[in-house]
Amino acid sequence: MNFWFTVFRQVGRNIRQTWPSQLMTLLTVSLSVLIFAFFYLVYTNMLSVGTKLGDDLRLIVYLEEQPGPEMQEQLRRKITNFDEVQEIRFISKIEAYDRFVNQLSQNKDVLEDMPHDFLPASIEVIPLKTLRGLTQIKLFSEYLAKLPGTIKVQYGQEWVERFYSFTRLLSIIVLLSGNLLILTTVFMVAYTIRLTIMGRQAELELLKLVGATNNYIRTPFLLEGLLQGLLGSTFGLLSLYLLFDWIKVQFSGPGLLTLFNFTFFPYSASFTIIGVSILLCTVGSFTSMQKFLRI
Amino acid sequence: MIELIKVSKTYPPDVTALTDISVTIGRGEMFFLIGMSGAGKTTLLKLLCSMETPTNGLIEVTGKPIHKLKGTALARLRQKIGVAYQDFKLLTDRTAAENIAISMEVSYKKPQIIRKRVVDLLEQLDLSDKHNTITGELSRGEQQRVTLARAVANSPALILVDEPTGNLDATTTERVMKLLNKCNSSGATIVIATHDDSIYRDTTHRVMELRKGRIHAVNGGMNA
Numbered sequence: 001m002n003f004w005f006t007v008f009r010q011v012g013r014n015i016r017q018t019w020p021s022q023l024m025t026l027l028t029v030s031l032s033v034l035i036f037a038f039f040y041l042v043y044t045n046m047l048s049v050g051t052k053l054g055d056d057l058r059l060i061v062y063l064e065e066q067p068g069p070e071m072q073e074q075l076r077r078k079i080t081n082f083d084e085v086q087e088i089r090f091i092s093k094i095e096a097y098d099r100f101v102n103q104l105s106q107n108k109d110v111l112e113d114m115p116h117d118f119l120p121a122s123i124e125v126i127p128l129k130t131l132r133g134l135t136q137i138k139l140f141s142e143y144l145a146k147l148p149g150t151i152k153v154q155y156g157q158e159w160v161e162r163f164y165s166f167t168r169l170l171s172i173i174v175l176l177s178g179n180l181l182i183l184t185t186v187f188m189v190a191y192t193i194r195l196t197i198m199g200r201q202a203e204l205e206l207l208k209l210v211g212a213t214n215n216y217i218r219t220p221f222l223l224e225g226l227l228q229g230l231l232g233s234t235f236g237l238l239s240l241y242l243l244f245d246w247i248k249v250q251f252s253g254p255g256l257l258t259l260f261n262f263t264f265f266p267y268s269a270s271f272t273i274i275g276v277s278i279l280l281c282t283v284g285s286f287t288s289m290q291k292f293l294r295i
Numbered sequence: 296m297i298e299l300i301k302v303s304k305t306y307p308p309d310v311t312a313l314t315d316i317s318v319t320i321g322r323g324e325m326f327f328l329i330g331m332s333g334a335g336k337t338t339l340l341k342l343l344c345s346m347e348t349p350t351n352g353l354i355e356v357t358g359k360p361i362h363k364l365k366g367t368a369l370a371r372l373r374q375k376i377g378v379a380y381q382d383f384k385l386l387t388d389r390t391a392a393e394n395i396a397i398s399m400e401v402s403y404k405k406p407q408i409i410r411k412r413v414v415d416l417l418e419q420l421d422l423s424d425k426h427n428t429i430t431g432e433l434s435r436g437e438q439q440r441v442t443l444a445r446a447v448a449n450s451p452a453l454i455l456v457d458e459p460t461g462n463l464d465a466t467t468t469e470r471v472m473k474l475l476n477k478c479n480s481s482g483a484t485i486v487i488a489t490h491d492d493s494i495y496r497d498t499t500h501r502v503m504e505l506r507k508g509r510i511h512a513v514n515g516g517m518n519a
Binding site: 002003006202203205206207208209210211212213214216 | 344346366367370371372373374375376378384386397398400401402403445449
């Protein structure tokens with residue numbers, strides 16, 4: 001008889017004998033993976049949203065006076081003194097008015113009595129894509145605010161700060177749910193294997209006496225942990241995918257979700273989650289064996 | 296096959312089970328171990344299969360100090376030793392066939408060979424109709440025979456049998472002894488611990504009597 005044939009048959013026996021606790025463990029592992037993967041999915045998508053926002057990021061420097069060509073050159077030099085930028089665009093008062101009219105479209109009548117130069121001139125600074133992170137943007141903004149003739153600098157501070165806080169919170173939740181995943185998988189699998197060992201104590205004792213090798217006795221338990229990890233994480237990820245698909249269908253109309261291109265995990269991330277779950281469950285199984293299996 | 300040199304066994308705190316046992320059992324020999332209850336027969340068998348370790352002395356089985364072996368080496372040696380325990384050690388939630396098959400499964404025998412051997416042994420021990428019966432539902436005598444079948448199933452080189460006929464009638468005792476003699480004829484060394492004198496009364500094999508953990512007498516041996 002082949003070693004693996006015997007091992008798989010033993011695994012089948014173990015699962016049959018302790019199926020209620022096996023099922024509970026499987027559900028717990030699935031749920032833990034689902035919770036962790038859910039937050040991780042939101043986090044990774046938020047990161048890509050952040051990258052996209054970073055791509056569209058521009059700082060608007062409002063000026064007291066419309067700068068002449070010489071002044072424009074001086075300002076351009078001052079700005080690039082801080083860092084290389086992708087683009088610097090000077091917006092005159094008239095240009096600003098025209099843009100505003102375009103934005104108001106049907107409601108442009110409200111501007112009828114207003115002079116065409118009531119809006120301040122400004123500079124649109126599009127930073128390089130290498131400028132990332134709230135601190136760097138803040139520093140750049142503070143530098144621009146100190147330029148001569150600057151009234152104020154805008155880059156949607158409040159929104160950007162909120163977004164970064166939200167991403168930070170998400171990263172904490174991902175860490176916590178990751179810990180939850182580790183604890184539940186290791187402990188639940190260890191507990192189930194312990195139950196199996198206790199339930200088969202007499203058989204294990206006999207196997208030892210009739211000459212079963214350590215591998216013959218241990219491998220089915222390790223394989224059991226491995227299967228719990230494989231099946232649990234696969235079910236967890238599958239559930240998340242179905243949930244993700246459902247949400248995409250439900251919110252496919254115009255709305256916030258359509259602004260961003262939400263995507264599921266790439267294959268590599270899915271396989272990593274499955275791989276780590278398998279590893280954790282096998283570790284759980286191994287620790288239980290070390291503790292309770294006396295062979 | 297078996298060498299015991301000045302073997303002693305003391306259970307804590309200070310219960311002496313065996314004292315200075317020295318004996319050599321040759322390959323292919325049938326050896327009877329007799330004595331009253333508590334004489335040390337079961338302890339000696341347990342030492343021979345490394346269920347217990349001696350307090351003093353040396354035990355060699357097939358030239359290897361069995362009490363010093365560990366891990367795979369011990370497992371491999373145990374595959375060559377079949378033991379019929381006094382307390383049976385059956386898996387009472389498994390069938391008779393499954394219990395017998397266990398000793399062959401650990402040696403990775405092919406399933407069809409295992410099936411054939413199980414059927415054959417059950418027939419020899421008059422248990423053919425108990426093939427699929429859960430051993431917990433069998434009588435003591437039937438359980439004893441299943442234990443014996445498991446001990447000989449893997450065709451081991453050494454068979455240790457503890458009180459093989461304790462729960463059996465005369466006819467079944469004869470069947471059991473016939474099976475053991477058959478194994479012995481095939482070359483297996485057999486050590487039988489018993490106080491049933493009907494199975495060793497007229498034997499030509501060696502009979503060693505233990506009293507209070509010491510060798511009292513070794514008789515016979517014309518066939519050895």
